Amino acid sequence: MTPPNAARRSERAHRAILEAAYALAVDRGAAKVTIEAIAARAGVGKQTIYRWWPSKGALLLDVLIDAVGAVSEMPDTGDVTADLKAQMTAVTRLFQSDFARFYTGLIAEAQGDEAVARGLAEQLLDRADGPRRARLAKAQRDGELRADVDVAAAAEALYAPIYYRLLLRTAPLGVDQVHALLDVVLDGLRPRE
Amino acid sequence: MTPPNAARRSERAHRAILEAAYALAVDRGAAKVTIEAIAARAGVGKQTIYRWWPSKGALLLDVLIDAVGAVSEMPDTGDVTADLKAQMTAVTRLFQSDFARFYTGLIAEAQGDEAVARGLAEQLLDRADGPRRARLAKAQRDGELRADVDVAAAAEALYAPIYYRLLLRTAPLGVDQVHALLDVVLDGLRPRE
Amino acid sequence: MTPPNAARRSERAHRAILEAAYALAVDRGAAKVTIEAIAARAGVGKQTIYRWWPSKGALLLDVLIDAVGAVSEMPDTGDVTADLKAQMTAVTRLFQSDFARFYTGLIAEAQGDEAVARGLAEQLLDRADGPRRARLAKAQRDGELRADVDVAAAAEALYAPIYYRLLLRTAPLGVDQVHALLDVVLDGLRPRE
Amino acid sequence: MTPPNAARRSERAHRAILEAAYALAVDRGAAKVTIEAIAARAGVGKQTIYRWWPSKGALLLDVLIDAVGAVSEMPDTGDVTADLKAQMTAVTRLFQSDFARFYTGLIAEAQGDEAVARGLAEQLLDRADGPRRARLAKAQRDGELRADVDVAAAAEALYAPIYYRLLLRTAPLGVDQVHALLDVVLDGLRPRE
DNA sequence: CGGTAAGCGAGACGGTACGTCCCGTCTTCCT
DNA sequence: AGGAAGACGGGACGTACCGTCTCGCTTACCG
Numbered sequence: 012m013t014p015p016n017a018a019r020r021s022e023r024a025h026r027a028i029l030e031a032a033y034a035l036a037v038d039r040g041a042a043k044v045t046i047e048a049i050a051a052r053a054g055v056g057k058q059t060i061y062r063w064w065p066s067k068g069a070l071l072l073d074v075l076i077d078a079v080g081a082v083s084e085m086p087d088t089g090d091v092t093a094d095l096k097a098q099m100t101a102v103t104r105l106f107q108s109d110f111a112r113f114y115t116g117l118i119a120e121a122q123g124d125e126a127v128a129r130g131l132a133e134q135l136l137d138r139a140d141g142p143r144r145a146r147l148a149k150a151q152r153d154g155e156l157r158a159d160v161d162v163a164a165a166a167e168a169l170y171a172p173i174y175y176r177l178l179l180r181t182a183p184l185g186v187d188q189v190h191a192l193l194d195v196v197l198d199g200l201r202p203r204e
Numbered sequence: 205m206t207p208p209n210a211a212r213r214s215e216r217a218h219r220a221i222l223e224a225a226y227a228l229a230v231d232r233g234a235a236k237v238t239i240e241a242i243a244a245r246a247g248v249g250k251q252t253i254y255r256w257w258p259s260k261g262a263l264l265l266d267v268l269i270d271a272v273g274a275v276s277e278m279p280d281t282g283d284v285t286a287d288l289k290a291q292m293t294a295v296t297r298l299f300q301s302d303f304a305r306f307y308t309g310l311i312a313e314a315q316g317d318e319a320v321a322r323g324l325a326e327q328l329l330d331r332a333d334g335p336r337r338a339r340l341a342k343a344q345r346d347g348e349l350r351a352d353v354d355v356a357a358a359a360e361a362l363y364a365p366i367y368y369r370l371l372l373r374t375a376p377l378g379v380d381q382v383h384a385l386l387d388v389v390l391d392g393l394r395p396r397e
Numbered sequence: 398m399t400p401p402n403a404a405r406r407s408e409r410a411h412r413a414i415l416e417a418a419y420a421l422a423v424d425r426g427a428a429k430v431t432i433e434a435i436a437a438r439a440g441v442g443k444q445t446i447y448r449w450w451p452s453k454g455a456l457l458l459d460v461l462i463d464a465v466g467a468v469s470e471m472p473d474t475g476d477v478t479a480d481l482k483a484q485m486t487a488v489t490r491l492f493q494s495d496f497a498r499f500y501t502g503l504i505a506e507a508q509g510d511e512a513v514a515r516g517l518a519e520q521l522l523d524r525a526d527g528p529r530r531a532r533l534a535k536a537q538r539d540g541e542l543r544a545d546v547d548v549a550a551a552a553e554a555l556y557a558p559i560y561y562r563l564l565l566r567t568a569p570l571g572v573d574q575v576h577a578l579l580d581v582v583l584d585g586l587r588p589r590e
Numbered sequence: 591m592t593p594p595n596a597a598r599r600s601e602r603a604h605r606a607i608l609e610a611a612y613a614l615a616v617d618r619g620a621a622k623v624t625i626e627a628i629a630a631r632a633g634v635g636k637q638t639i640y641r642w643w644p645s646k647g648a649l650l651l652d653v654l655i656d657a658v659g660a661v662s663e664m665p666d667t668g669d670v671t672a673d674l675k676a677q678m679t680a681v682t683r684l685f686q687s688d689f690a691r692f693y694t695g696l697i698a699e700a701q702g703d704e705a706v707a708r709g710l711a712e713q714l715l716d717r718a719d720g721p722r723r724a725r726l727a728k729a730q731r732d733g734e735l736r737a738d739v740d741v742a743a744a745a746e747a748l749y750a751p752i753y754y755r756l757l758l759r760t761a762p763l764g765v766d767q768v769h770a771l772l773d774v775v776l777d778g779l780r781p782r783e
Numbered sequence: 784c785g786g787t788a789a790g791c792g793a794g795a796c797g798g799t800a801c802g803t804c805c806c807g808t809c810t811t812c813c814t
Numbered sequence: 815a816g817g818a819a820g821a822c823g824g825g826a827c828g829t830a831c832c833g834t835c836t837c838g839c840t841t842a843c844c845g
Contacts, residue, residue, distance in 0.1 A: 019790060019842075042316035045831060056792045061833070112315075118371060119312035122305075123235035132374045140374070164384035167365040172357075175364035178311060178371060181325045181333070191357035199392010212811070212821060238800060249823045254802070405795060405837065428702035431826060442797045447828070498701075504757060505698035508691075509621035518760045526760070550751075550770035557754035558746040564697060564757060567711045567719070577743035585778010598816060624805060635818040640807070 041116020068127035234309020427502020454513035620695020647706035
């Protein structure tokens with residue numbers, strides 16, 4: 012009925028839940044995590060979880076955002092290709108770690124839970140996409156890219172294939188993919204003399 | 205223990221299962237389909253499903269493959285851009301239909317079931333990818349694209365963004381995305397004079 | 398893993414289960430009662446049954462004990478023959494009622510479930526046997542029976558034939574059997590002058 | 591629809607079924623025997639069992655009758671007490687063997703299957719009871735027992751307690767029980783001088 | 784500053800679905 | 815036609831979790 016009073020929330024329980032959820036999601040995949048297991052591992056009543064999160068997906072989303080954060084940073088050395096290579100490689104590395112099954116599991120969860128889908132798009136993906144587009148726009152101003160290029164589309168063409176392999180597993184992730192993408196996409200966007 | 209004898213399989217039951225699974229997956233999403241519901245709707249014992257498929261995902265994969273099939277066709281009018289535009293638009297249309305929740309649900313399933321992931325990659329995605337690469341390679345021979353272009357990477361750069369939006373929902377699917385991708389990716393791959 | 402906390406047991410559910418089990422066992426026989434049917438009739442989750450009873454037999458045993466109870470009472474008018482006749486007749490009447498199929502069904506259950514067998518013997522049969530032996534012993538002290546008579550064996554010789562007919566159905570149960578037993582067994586145990 | 595033609599029955603299959611059923615019933619108890627297990631062990635199709643027996647109980651009853659047979663024999667040395675002691679001891683021994691769980695299991699089966707109950711009573715128990723009553727009647731004619739004794743009731747008082755312990759397990763079976771019964775029942779039936 | 788209402792741990796509850804075991808029937812192919 | 819084999823529709827099993835609920839217990843705020 013009435014929403015819980017956030018001021019009286021137990022910080023101890025909150026942290027224990029996030030940590031338990033993280034640990035379980037990383038080592039058995041998000042799909043196989045259960046609220047009961049999280050509660051048990053955190054030493055917490057189930058109700059305490061249901062009080063603060065509407066669903067398993069929402070909780071895991073919080074945990075993920077908490078855990079990723081910094082990957083959206085975008086270097087700026089004046090050389091777009093180098094900067095993108097660095098950032099795309101960092102993303103690839105993350106997706107090669109144990110962490111990947113957590114991420115993919117949460118994306119799976121999002122397919123059946125609109126709230127998670129929205130949270131994921133807005134709080135994680137859009138947030139990471141901003142700096143990428145900004146970097147490409149700056150490259151445009153610097154004359155590294157043609158002025159008529161649609162930077163949003165370019166960012167998608169560069170990053171989507173990494174997610175594609177992460178989720179669809181048609182080929183392994185790796186730096187070679189990053190190189191190939193830069194060659195195929197970014198090269199074609201340079202000014203023609 | 206012993207594998208079932210495929211020769212004695214009931215064609216009636218087989219078809220009823222595939223149809224029931226299809227109907228349920230389309231209208232409530234793959235994640236919310238249960239084996240019990242499929243069995244009930246098909247008028248079949250649960251064991252008959254378990255006898256022939258190892259998991260819900262494996263069954264849904266069969267259904268999906270059965271249902272998609274033709275989308276991998278690739279036109280060839282001599283104009284790559286037009287051909288890709290047509291095919292990418294067809295894919296986009298499919299992903300805009302009710303059918304999408306089935307597809308995304310199955311991809312979700314694949315995140316926690318290696319066998320489904322493999323089946324999906326090999327029997328659906330790779331199969332669709334072949335003709336795309338072939339069409340790009342022909343364009344290369346025809347001089348429509350530069351000779352040094354990595355066609356596999358190009359195909360990924362064109363199609364992955366469609367899947368990206370399908371699964372991550374950062375932006376709606378649509379023909380405008382197709383146009384933007386062709387501009388950003390394919391245009392850059394033309395021979396430079 | 399951990400045993401349930403009996404203090405928090407729902408009295409409502411407990412009673413509903415016992416009543417449902419009783420009703421089902423009486424009207425379709427213990428063998429044809431299923432845990433699912435009990436749960437459904439009681440408006441209870443199956444787990445609630447499994448939480449408190451290890452098996453169908455254990456539950457039915459509780460129900461039976463609950464339902465019988467008073468049959469172990471033994472009158473004492475000073476005339477052993479009359480007292481035994483009264484009590485044996487009461488047992489016979491019980492075994493002629495609808496209740497019989499419940500009892501026989503549970504004894505059947507006991508043949509394949511050691512725990513039920515033990516419970517039945519200790520909580521029902523031994524409990525009923527005590528007063529019978531005590532009454533016979535008193536008759537001995539009163540000089541109604543010879544001093545060297547083995548009262549336990551006598552009690553068995555009197556009551557076992559009733560169970561024999563109940564379970565093996567070689568002949569119908571009835572008061573005439575009671576009379577015959579008293580004539581054949583008890584008469585022979587009187588002091589010889 | 592039409593009953594099977596007994597003349598064309600396969601003797602090999604028939605015997606294999608009886609043997610398999612026997613072996614399984616002895617070593618896991620009649621309740622845990624399944625038609626599928628019998629068929630598998632006998633190397634026989636399930637239908638072959640269903641063709642010739644209406645139920646598991648009916649099959650097991652056939653097996654049991656086949657296996658017991660001789661226990662109904664009653665010696666006659668001229669001394670009833672000695673003869674009964676010998677025969678009751680033989681029955682007790684049988685009930686102490688591995689064979690007991692088969693027997694008790696079948697009696698359990700009979701509680702829910704009228705046909706089995708009838709078969710058991712008529713083909714096994716009554717058949718065994720006849721000679722016992724006959725022996726007691728002869729003892730009466732010989733002056734070993736009083737003339738007014740109801741021999742049927744006496745036979746029941748002597749044998750029922752053995753079944754009682756077999757089925758209800760209030761006390762272990764043993765020769766001491768036999769002695770006690772003879773003392774308590776038979777002794778009282780002798781002529782009084 | 785003592786009472787009381789909130790959050791908390793624990794876990795029982797009514798349910799749904801799981802994947803398995805057998806039932807008794809049926810179909811096919813073989814002898 | 816009987817038999818070996820085993821797929822079929824079905825019912826129940828015992829288990830895992832779901833999300834809700836009810837218990838004390840502890841803790842912080844408020845009259």
